[in-house]
Amino acid sequence: MHHKFVIFPFTALVGQDSFKKALLINAVDPGIGGVLIKGDKGTGKSTAVRSLSHLLPSLEVVSECPFNCHPRELKLMCPDCQEKHKKNGKLPSQKKPMEIIDLPISATEDMVIGSINIKKVLEEGNKALEPGILARANRNILYIDEVNLLDEHLVNVLLDSAAMGVNIVEREGISIYHPSRFILVGTMNPEEGELRPQIMDRFGLSVDIQALNTKKERLKIMEYRREFDTDPWLFENRFLKKQKKLEEQIIQAKEQLPLVKISEDMLEMIVDITTGLGIKTHRADIVMEKTSRALAALDGRKDVTAEDVKEAAIMALKHRMKQLPFEKEEELNLKTLEQIIQQQNHQKEEIFDFEKKKRIKKDINQKKAFSAIQGKSNSPVVGDRGKYIKARENSKPTSVAIDATIKKAIRENGKLEVLPEHLMEKVRVSRGDALYLILLDSSSSMGLEKKIRLAKSLSWLLLKESYEKKNKIALMAFRGDEAQLLSAPTRDVQRIEEALEKLPTGGKTPLTPAIYQALEILQDEKNVTPTLVVISDGRCNVFMESNLEEDLRKLSQFNKNINMVFVNAETKNRSMGILEEVADCFLSPCFYLEEII
Numbered sequence: 001m002h003h004k005f006v007i008f009p010f011t012a013l014v015g016q017d018s019f020k021k022a023l024l025i026n027a028v029d030p031g032i033g034g035v036l037i038k039g040d041k042g043t044g045k046s047t048a049v050r051s052l053s054h055l056l057p058s059l060e061v062v063s064e065c066p067f068n069c070h071p072r073e074l075k076l077m078c079p080d081c082q083e084k085h086k087k088n089g090k091l092p093s094q095k096k097p098m099e100i101i102d103l104p105i106s107a108t109e110d111m112v113i114g115s116i117n118i119k120k121v122l123e124e125g126n127k128a129l130e131p132g133i134l135a136r137a138n139r140n141i142l143y144i145d146e147v148n149l150l151d152e153h154l155v156n157v158l159l160d161s162a163a164m165g166v167n168i169v170e171r172e173g174i175s176i177y178h179p180s181r182f183i184l185v186g187t188m189n190p191e192e193g194e195l196r197p198q199i200m201d202r203f204g205l206s207v208d209i210q211a212l213n214t215k216k217e218r219l220k221i222m223e224y225r226r227e228f229d230t231d232p233w234l235f236e237n238r239f240l241k242k243q244k245k246l247e248e249q250i251i252q253a254k255e256q257l258p259l260v261k262i263s264e265d266m267l268e269m270i271v272d273i274t275t276g277l278g279i280k281t282h283r284a285d286i287v288m289e290k291t292s293r294a295l296a297a298l299d300g301r302k303d304v305t306a307e308d309v310k311e312a313a314i315m316a317l318k319h320r321m322k323q324l325p326f327e328k329e330e331e332l333n334l335k336t337l338e339q340i341i342q343q344q345n346h347q348k349e350e351i352f353d354f355e356k357k358k359r360i361k362k363d364i365n366q367k368k369a370f371s372a373i374q375g376k377s378n379s380p381v382v383g384d385r386g387k388y389i390k391a392r393e394n395s396k397p398t399s400v401a402i403d404a405t406i407k408k409a410i411r412e413n414g415k416l417e418v419l420p421e422h423l424m425e426k427v428r429v430s431r432g433d434a435l436y437l438i439l440l441d442s443s444s445s446m447g448l449e450k451k452i453r454l455a456k457s458l459s460w461l462l463l464k465e466s467y468e469k470k471n472k473i474a475l476m477a478f479r480g481d482e483a484q485l486l487s488a489p490t491r492d493v494q495r496i497e498e499a500l501e502k503l504p505t506g507g508k509t510p511l512t513p514a515i516y517q518a519l520e521i522l523q524d525e526k527n528v529t530p531t532l533v534v535i536s537d538g539r540c541n542v543f544m545e546s547n548l549e550e551d552l553r554k555l556s557q558f559n560k561n562i563n564m565v566f567v568n569a570e571t572k573n574r575s576m577g578i579l580e581e582v583a584d585c586f587l588s589p590c591f592y593l594e595e596i597i
Contacts, residue, residue: 006232006233006235006236007050007051007053007054008047008050008051008228009051009054009055009235009236009239009242009243010048010051010052010054010055010243010246011239011242011243011246012051012224012228012235012238012239013044013047013048013051014212014217014220014221014224015212015217016043016044016048016209016212018207018314018315019035019037019045019048019207019209020048021311021315022035022205022207022315023035023048023049023052023183023185024052024250024298025205025291025294025295025298025315026183026184026185026204026205027052027056027183027250027254028250028253028254028257028294028297028298029254029257029290029293029294029297030181030182030183030184031165031181031290032204032205032287032290032291032294033159033162033163033184033202033203033204033205033287034142034162034183034184034185034186034203034204034205035184035185035186035203035204035205035206035207035315036147036186036187036188036195036200036203036205036206036207036319037185037186037187037188037206037207037209038187038188038189038190038206038207038208038209038319039187039189039208039209039210040189040209040210040211041189042211043209043210043211044209045145045187045209046143046145046187049100049141049143049185050100052141052183053097053098053099053100053140053141054097055243055246055247055250056098056247056250057098057247057250057251058095058096058097058098059095059096059097059098059139059140060093060094060095060096061093061094061095061096061139062077062081062091062092062093063091063092063093063094064092065078065080065081066131066135066136067081067131067135067138067178067179067180068096068135068136068138068139068140069081069138069179070139071090071091071092071093072091075179076139076179076181077179078177078178078179079176079177079178098139098140098141099136099140099141100140100141100143101133101136101137101140101141101142101143101182102143102144102145103133103142103143103144103150103158105145105146105149105150107133107150107154109153109154109157110132111132111133112132112133112134112154112157112158113132113133113134113157113161113167113169114129114130114131114132114134114135114167114169114176115129115130115132115169129169129176129178131178132167132169134158134161134167134178134180134182135167135178135180137180137182138178138179138180138181138182139179139181139182140182140183141182141183141185142158142162142182142183142184142185143185143186143187144158144184144185144186144187145187146187146188146189146192147186147187147188147195148188148189148190148192148193148194148195149192149193152196152199155195155199156199156202158184159184159199159202159203161180161182162180162182162184162202163202164180165179165180165181166178166179166180167179167180184203186203193491197320200319200320201281201283201284201319201320202283203319204287204290204291204316205287205291205315205316206315206316206318206319207315208318249298249300250298252300253294253297253298253300254297256297256300256302257293257294257297259302260293260296260297260301260302260303260304261302261303261304262289262292262293262303262304263303263304266292266304266305266306266308266309267289269306269309270285270288270289270292270309270313271285273288273309273310273313273317274288274317277317277321278321279317279320279321281320284316284317284320287312287316288309288312288313288316288317291311291312291315291316292304292308292309292311292312293308295308295311295312296308390427391403391404391405391424391425391426391427392424392425392427393423393424393425394423394424394425396423397423397424397425397426398425399425399426399428400423400424400425400426401424401425401426404424405418405422405423405424406418408422408424409422433471433472433528433529434471434472434528434529434530434531435471435472435473435474435489435522435525435528435529435530435531436462436471436472436473436474436531436533437473437474437475437476437489437518437521437522437530437531437532437533438459438462438473438474438475438476438496438533438535439476439477439478439483439514439515439518439532439533439534439535439536440459440475440476440477440478440503440535440536441477441478441479441509441511441514441534441535441536441537441569442477442478442479442503442504442505442506443478443479443480443505443506443507443508443509443510443539444479444505444506444507444508444509445509445537445539446505446509446536446537446569456500456503458535458567458593458596459475459500459535460497460500462533463496463497471491472489472490472491472528473487473489473490473491473496474487474488474489474490474496474521475487475496475499475500476514476517476518476521477503477504478509478510478511478513478514479504479505479506479507479508479509479510480506480507480508480510480542481507481508481510481513481542482510482513482514482517483510483513483514483517483518485517485521486499486503487499489525489528508541508542509536509537509539509540509541509542510540510542510543511534511536511538511540511542511578511579511582512540512543512544512548512551512552512554512555512582513542513543513544513551515532515534515555515582516544516551516554516555518532518534519532519555519558519562522562523558523562529563530562530563531562531563531564531565532562532563532564532565533564533565533567534564534565534566534567534579534582535567535569535593536566536567536568536569536579537568537569537570537575537579538568538570538575538576538577538578538579538580538582539570539576539578540578548578548581548582552581552582552585555582555585555586556585563588564583564586564588565588565589565590565591566579566580566582566583566588566589566590566591567590567591567592567593567596568580568590568591568592568593569593570592571592571594572592572594572595575592
């Protein structure tokens with residue numbers, strides 16, 4: 001009778017070669033930084049990750065250590081194990097199978113990095129860490145499904161640990177660390193929201209995974225699944241030789257990795273590719289080098305080849321390539337890389353001409369404009385979730401601030417005796433939600449092709465910004481005698497994108513009435529930080545009252561807490577100055593569209 005739990009064999013997975021290769025590379029060198037998998041549900045992502053854990057060799061760990069410390073390597077030990085090793089030499093050890101550690105979307109910071117063991121602190125006076133998910137993940141695989149839906153602060157904590165190989169826990173005035181080296185695998189469905197580029201850059205590799213389309217592959221998937229469900233032990237036995245061969249290949253590659261050399265020519269090729277693609281981050285070059293070396297080791301070689309570098313580029317650079325908002329991802333393949341390498345090899349020294357200076361100036365102005373638009377959006381808000389920043393008195397706290405409670409008890413009693421009146425509550429802050437309302441002038445004077453095209457470009461940039469940060473966005477257009485709400489506040493940017501594409505133009509310019517309507521909408525929005533972005537040429541010819549001065553007096557009644565930014569679609573030499581006058585009324589900045597797009 002069979003009792004062993006059987007996992008679908010890694011070598012029985014059909015297709016998805018780039019995904020499987022990315023997992024194997026991280027198994028050889030976890031220092032690469034993990035892999036981000038983009039794709040739909042039901043395409044074998046979790047099956048592949050669980051299959052990999054079954055394929056990898058067992059871990060030798062220090063017995064009864066919650067951090068899975070290595071029994072012989074000091075740099076892979078927690079402080080307690082290091083101390084015991086110095087005193088006793090050999091540490092008791094045991095074998096453990098490699099595990100998949102799942103990180104739930106609802107995880108809190110304490111669950112992830114660990115917390116203080118209250119009982120030990122109060123009873124024994126010793127600092128003691130209650131291990132979190134990162135402790136269990138050490139030397140294992142950390143799997144995050146839908147990483148794009150996880151709190152950004154937690155994502156940063158995880159990626160910091162993955163990069164440093166150490167989890168530093170600073171809680172209640174105590175600082176403790178432990179090793180935290182793991183193979184990081186994150187999955188996401190891009191339709192449910194993107195990650196910010198800064199966070200995507202922290203993942204070593206990325207692969208896109210899609211359902212297989214060939215009849216032969218889909219039939220084979222059904223056949224294998226049916227056989228596995230009927231008799232998993234027989235199916236596992238069928239792939240035993242392949243599994244054993246791949247397991248040995250990984251072990252040999254890990255041993256071979258320190259011996260793999262990469263020549264100056266290959267390092268130059270890495271830099272040629274990253275600069276040729278306009279990739280700014282130096283992390284890309286470092287990851288490409290590590291990936292190239294891991295590929296060579298996996299293939300049993302001691303020298304990195306050009307083919308290794310190109311294969312590494314496809315996995316390491318796609319998620320780091322700059323994209324225009326809502327543009328389809330540029331395909332990165334061997335042909336593209338060959339062209340880039342050739343261009344870089346034959347490229348003459350670039351002349352720093354007027355156009356380049358102009359582009360740099362635009363980039364600076366764009367950053368200033370976006371900084372003004374963001375204002376206090378996403379600023380920290382006090383609540384039940386987020387980072388612990390201070391403590392306050394509360395006899396019935398929802399979350400006890402142990403450090404502050406103990407200090408207060410000792411200060412008032414002269415000893416560690418905690419009474420209800422000593423209890424202190426944690427004050428936490430988390431990222432606040434923001435709402436951008438784009439108020440777009442679509443009157444006749446804006447109908448000129450260049451003006452409306454630039455205005456739409458800025459709107460698309462704002463859409464991209466909101467999409468990445470999961471903020472709400474709304475769209476209003478004004479022409480004729482009034483403004484029309486084309487899309488109510490939403491996180492569904494596709495709806496707004498469609499409205500922008502169908503934007504009608506023509507008629508008069510009711511600038512101040514439109515601003516009045518927009519401010520009324522924002523004033524009613526609760527629990528968000530609102531920002532109004534007005535894009536217009538300022539040729540106002542429809543008023544609420546008899547003139548602009550009276551309209552501005554009427555607008556001044558609104559709450560000044562609403563962040564406002566004005567963007568003048570008119571050229572500087574033709575501007576009538578009306579938009580600047582409206583901006584001054586609200587003490588808000590005004591930018592020229594031609595200087596930022």
